[in-house]
Amino acid sequence: MHKTRNYLFHLYMALFLFYLLAPLVVMGGAAFNDSRFPSILPWRGFTTQWFTELAADGRMWVAFRNTVLVAVAVVVLAVPIGTAAAILINSITGRVRTVLYGVMVAPILAPGAVIGISTLLFWNQFSVPAGLHLSVFGQVSYIAAFVMLLVLARLQSFDVALEEAALDLGAGHGMVLRRILLPHLYPAIGAGAAIAFFQSIENFNVTLFTRGNADTLTVYVFSKVRTGITPTINALALIMITVTLAGAVLYELRRRRLERIYGE
């Protein structure tokens, strides 16, 4: 009886993977189809024309540069903020902790549109115009929470006696942080930075409301789809998927290697 059941489960798993991955294949494949409208069926012949057109698209390159700049700024802000907040909240208990924790994780659960609009209105109050700088602030407000959660989890496994040992050996507070605590947190901080970077690149909702007139890649793709699409978007999509997947695979390989070296 378990045999049939397992067979059905395997089949379901395979179907689910097909469901998840086939759309991405369709999208990638359409980048090479010689058809004005992005599709893979009917197949009208192989072409790389869409990649050439994409490379010539100046607006895309600006959006690309903006995306990277915003992502870097988000990492630079969210990582220290999330780490500091995790250290802070780890050392307090009781009601204050519950309230602070609630405020910290709330932005993860709040709709991006709300975050975007509130950020826009707040800075508008001080005559700060919309633009990518506001996108950075809006994104940091919820991305810092991811970093905080990762670092907080890692802090649970930290042995405070290590800090005391360092203090006892004469180390100052800065030295304790730099040589003892931070090295322990580096895996979480690194993962936090990677997540912050990808979350920023993928962000659409917050960016749409705060960007002013500037483009990021997601906004650019979005406006292209709405105004008239050609398979150049598929070419861009394929490149983005390839790059992020390569990044993901490298990250995973590195993680597995480190796991082997340090053993858990």
Next chain:
Amino acid sequence: MSAGIDLDDVCCDFGSFRAVDHVNVAIQPGEFFSFLGPSGCGKTTILRMISGFTEPSSGVVRIGGKDMRGQRPNQRPTALIFQNLALFPLMSVADNIAFGLEVRGIDKAKRRARADELLRLVDLPGAGDKMVSQLSGGQKQRVAIARALAVEPAVMLLDEPLSALDLKLRQHMRAELRAIQKRTGVTFIYITHDQGEALAMSDRVGVMSHGRLQQVANPRDIYDNPANGFVASFVGENNILAGSVGAVGQGFASYDTPLGSFRARMAPNTGGAVKLYVRPEHMRFTAEAQAENSVPVTVTDVAFEGNFISVHALSENGTNLVAELRNDGLGNTPAPGAKLHISFDAARAAILPDETAAEA
């Protein structure tokens, strides 16, 4: 180089709980001093007050005669060896040992040379480039000692550092620690709940219970002349008999119990409830009744422990008495069921303040 420590009427409260209660002791420079007591007796708090991680609620800690109030851990001439050792897992062995020197801004080559020198001192030459996770329990122990010694502390504080090791290694490390202490001449303050460790290594032992120092003495006196019932029964085994004091004179007193009347040592001004304490190894069996301190018994159980034999016997009124006999290798052991007399010397038994009275 090494410094003495004075605890001057030190108390420490955590909320309404008094962890350390009016402790006074003067530890000499170069002494190996142990605080011995059950868990929760306040010995670790004393250690943390000396190292500076906890401030006394009242009283003064002096190191080398200097008042330590307001001095942070990194400003005190102490080095602490933690119960779990607290070796830095992400640094190599040499970096661990040299950490205290790195803090003091000593250059890399000198640090490394000093680390290697210390590794030789703790009998781990050439281990400097290993990671901490590659070391065995005993090796980690040595590295922790080397790391503490590297900062040339005036006082070493050790918080049950041997408790994680297996029995054989523990006994080996005892001798090793003692040897390192003699070689370096640094004052060692050692915290333990293991009486064997405390007695074997220390110059003096302070026995603690419920935040109070019950007795400070050299190991022999702790064992042979315990100050009260708590010390007597925490350090070693006892037959304890309840009764009342009769005639007193010349350091001895008579003590009346349901088993009969006994004579034993008694300190002059012992007030309050007292009991009679006799160690099992001071009990002996004879075929005939003895002149004093003798009880007719029936042997109930004989447990062979190797170097000694533990014999349980039951008196006529149902009191269980235990004797430990040295194994002389000749097989001269009472058999279960034998009817014998059990007795002890008056000089080997003591009438002491009750254990529970000392705890209150």
Next chain:
Amino acid sequence: MQDLLRRYGTGLTGAFVLLTAFWLLVLIVLPNFYLLENSFRPYLPRVDMGGPLDTYSFDNYAKILTGSSPTEVFGLTVTLPVHVKSFLLTVGYSAFVTVLSFALAYPLAYYLAKIVQPKSLPTLFLLLFVPLWVSEVLRSFAWFIILSLKGPLNFSLLGLGIIEAPIRWIAGYRSIIIGLVYTYVLFMLFPIYNAIQSLDTNQIEAAEDLGSPWWRTHWRVILPHAKPGIASGAVMVFMLSAGSLLVPVLLGSTESNWFTQVIQQWMFEAADWNTGSAYAFILLVLCTVFVSLVMRVFRVKLSDIAK
């Protein structure tokens, strides 16, 4: 706090507090305060701002009740204000997406946690993670291609002879639902997987050994254990769906109007930020209510949901 000062001294503790305060106050609390404040103020030309017309009122919130459209619900025709209808449909369809995602994800989570060979797990997870590495806009775009009238889906179905005429997939709300489920089903899968995975397999075997049929084992043993994971997944999927703007815009039809689209119209087409913030605040309240509801029903804490 005392603990921090002792461990890191005044300077570093100060830095931690400042960074955290900047985040919590400048990036979270104050912006939301201004969102609320603005939502009560009228939309005025710049010159009139701060003038006698600039008074607090509920006018912006009242706008949701204007305009009406007849709707058919279970055969009954109900007349609802158009934005209220859009709000209710958003809530309803988001809940539907959540239930559908659960139905899809639960068997898979169970399979991954208890059936599959542990050695093939890393590979399976790597594959499952792939869509998460691809941005949401591209995933919606992929379905835009697939579902289009002359797209691969209709092409294949026609070719296989399953349908005779191409189906207009992008119609009503169905394309939005397809897109939302595809985009967010993984947020349901992983929390449930984590929860089931922590269940001792012996408990399942004990239930079977006591003669429990498979459905009872799931109902009495596995589902209760997976509760925190289900709560976490449900919150994530519902919030992301209700708050999504990309999927409704890219996959929506002429008949559909997601609530976030209404907000966007106020913000950009009408350029009325005050009404926009009132609507955004309504959405925020909806999400808060939903999270508290789930926390109450599933008896979980916020820290369980946030993983």
